[in-house]
Amino acid sequence: MVYGIALGSGGARGAAHVALIDELKERAIKVEVVTGSSVGALVGALYALNPDVDLFQIFKDLTLKKKKMIDSQFRTLNNRITNFPKMVAGKSFLKNDFVYDIYKQLYGRKRFSDCKIKLGIVSYDLESGEEVEITEGYIIDAVMASSSVPGVFPPLRLGGMSLLDGGVLTPVPVKLAKKLGADYIIASNLNGEVKNDFKFNDGLDYIISIEDFKNDLMVNYEINKAEEVYTFPIEYSWEGFSYFNEIYQNAKNFLKSMQNKVRE
Amino acid sequence: MGGFFEGFYWESGVLESIAKKEKVLNLYTSSLGSLRGLFYSMYGVNFFGRLKDFIYEKNNPLREVITNTELYNSRYAQTTALIRLGRGKMSLYNPDSLKKFLEDYFGDQTLSSLEANVSFEVFELKKREVIILENETRIVDMLMMELAFPPYYSYYEFQGGFFIPTSYISFIPQKFPKDAVIISFDPALTYPYPKNTVEILLKTSYSRTLKNYRLLTEGFNTIEPQKQLKDYFNMSAFFDGQNQANNFLEAKK
Numbered sequence: 001m002v003y004g005i006a007l008g009s010g011g012a013r014g015a016a017h018v019a020l021i022d023e024l025k026e027r028a029i030k031v032e033v034v035t036g037s038s039v040g041a042l043v044g045a046l047y048a049l050n051p052d053v054d055l056f057q058i059f060k061d062l063t064l065k066k067k068k069m070i071d072s073q074f075r076t077l078n079n080r081i082t083n084f085p086k087m088v089a090g091k092s093f094l095k096n097d098f099v100y101d102i103y104k105q106l107y108g109r110k111r112f113s114d115c116k117i118k119l120g121i122v123s124y125d126l127e128s129g130e131e132v133e134i135t136e137g138y139i140i141d142a143v144m145a146s147s148s149v150p151g152v153f154p155p156l157r158l159g160g161m162s163l164l165d166g167g168v169l170t171p172v173p174v175k176l177a178k179k180l181g182a183d184y185i186i187a188s189n190l191n192g193e194v195k196n197d198f199k200f201n202d203g204l205d206y207i208i209s210i211e212d213f214k215n216d217l218m219v220n221y222e223i224n225k226a227e228e229v230y231t232f233p234i235e236y237s238w239e240g241f242s243y244f245n246e247i248y249q250n251a252k253n254f255l256k257s258m259q260n261k262v263r264e
Numbered sequence: 265m266g267g268f269f270e271g272f273y274w275e276s277g278v279l280e281s282i283a284k285k286e287k288v289l290n291l292y293t294s295s296l297g298s299l300r301g302l303f304y305s306m307y308g309v310n311f312f313g314r315l316k317d318f319i320y321e322k323n324n325p326l327r328e329v330i331t332n333t334e335l336y337n338s339r340y341a342q343t344t345a346l347i348r349l350g351r352g353k354m355s356l357y358n359p360d361s362l363k364k365f366l367e368d369y370f371g372d373q374t375l376s377s378l379e380a381n382v383s384f385e386v387f388e389l390k391k392r393e394v395i396i397l398e399n400e401t402r403i404v405d406m407l408m409m410e411l412a413f414p415p416y417y418s419y420y421e422f423q424g425g426f427f428i429p430t431s432y433i434s435f436i437p438q439k440f441p442k443d444a445v446i447i448s449f450d451p452a453l454t455y456p457y458p459k460n461t462v463e464i465l466l467k468t469s470y471s472r473t474l475k476n477y478r479l480l481t482e483g484f485n486t487i488e489p490q491k492q493l494k495d496y497f498n499m500s501a502f503f504d505g506q507n508q509a510n511n512f513l514e515a516k517k
Binding site for chain 2 (some may be wrong): 091129130155198206207211216218
């Protein structure tokens with residue numbers, strides 16, 4: 001049996017992917033294929049490069065070390081006064097230099113061919129409007145492309161395309177994992193958001209939030225092809241990078257409760 | 265069928281052609297498809313003349329919406345839209361004036377008064393559920409839900425739920441039988457390379473809806489435009505829809 005893991009999009013909620021990978025290590029499952037979309041690409045690429053590395057420690061240290069800078073970027077993101085003109089005059093609210101610096105520390109100049117586990121990353125081409133599968137080249141380019149949230153970061157020009165977040169069209173890349181040879185796929189879905197309130201600040205907030213409702217069909221299409229699915233109930237938003245520990249711990253507890261259910 | 269205003273003429277042409285040839289039709293509709301289904305149900309095969317009169321009636325707020333659906337490519341439209349939406353308004357148009365117009369037009373009639381078999385489908389945001397409306401629903405409430413298409417109108421609150429048309433998510437309704445024929449104008453829409461953040465968000469939003477549409481219609485017979493239309497909002501689009509439907513029916517023989 002060829003095990004594959006498909007790690008979905010969801011920003012800071014990606015801490016749950018780390019919890020799942022730790023869980024699979026405990027179960028002694030030998031993963032041979034990893035696919036990732038957005039934060040799934042970010043986590044999956046590091047895991048594929050160094051399967052034995054302590055992902056929790058690396059991402060915990062990273063979020064702690066970069067906390068000030070990440071918080072300041074998201075303050076800019078949420079500043080309506082400066083963002084308003086950017087919506088008409090620019091192509092993104094934030095520049096992606098700070099993300100590049102972080103990724104550079106994680107992946108350096110490593111290529112897909114350096115990975116110990118077969119890696120596939122999904123992105124979205126703004127020009128053709130189609131999904132793009134990346135399985136070769138420099139990892140940093142693929143992860144940058146896959147995690148460029150539309151509107152937040154500018155499209156990344158690569159290979160004659162303008163690439164944006166893989167989560168636009170492929171929230172959980174199960175199909176790609178099958179294509180790369182996996183026949184038992186474990187899907188990690190971060191789109192099982194727990195929404196306790198139903199409030200919007202204004203029409204802009206509403207039309208941006210309502211895009212998430214388009215995810216359900218795409219997520220179901222993908223996870224129906226997986227053999228094992230974990231849909232994490234996460235109450236934190238995709239921007240909640242300060243809550244890395246909490247999201248990780250909640251995901252661990254969720255996985256434990258799932259295991260207990262299976263045993264019962 | 266579903267869509268929004270862009271397919272108003274074209275999809276009506278398709279429906280009229282099919283309705284002329286098929287004695288019994290069961291319709292599965294969302295958004296503008298539901299408005300079309302409603303008028304087909306009320307007036308039969310010659311529904312389109314009555315529907316056009318309704319849309320272009322002097323006091324109908326939809327008359328303004330149909331001429332202002334082009335947010336893409338117009339920085340002026342984008343800026344005014346952002347000003348309206350960013351300053352506390354939930355939508356570009358006021359739903360109260362639409363409701364008032366619809367109440368004057370349809371009164372308290374319910375879906376049970378309709379002749380044809382139409383499944384009016386909506387999406388409830390809190391429960392993330394696709395719902396077929398009950399026969400006891402007032403036509404006015406059905407239309408307020410089906411026309412609550414972002415950003416033109418905000419969700420419609422009804423019996424504790426928050427409703428929008430399913431076609432916002434997938435161009436078409438999501439519940440239909442295996443032998444259904446899908447009518448959709450929207451897959452033929454094209455968006456040039458985005459120039460700014462608004463256009464990036466609009467294009468990615470369109471790509472997502474298109475992907476959902478493709479997932480839903482895999483293996484189904486579909487009637488979609490075969491060529492790019494220069495103008496969606498005139499009778500040439502209607503006639504093109506008729507031709508497309510005739511070609512489809514001929515090929516099926």
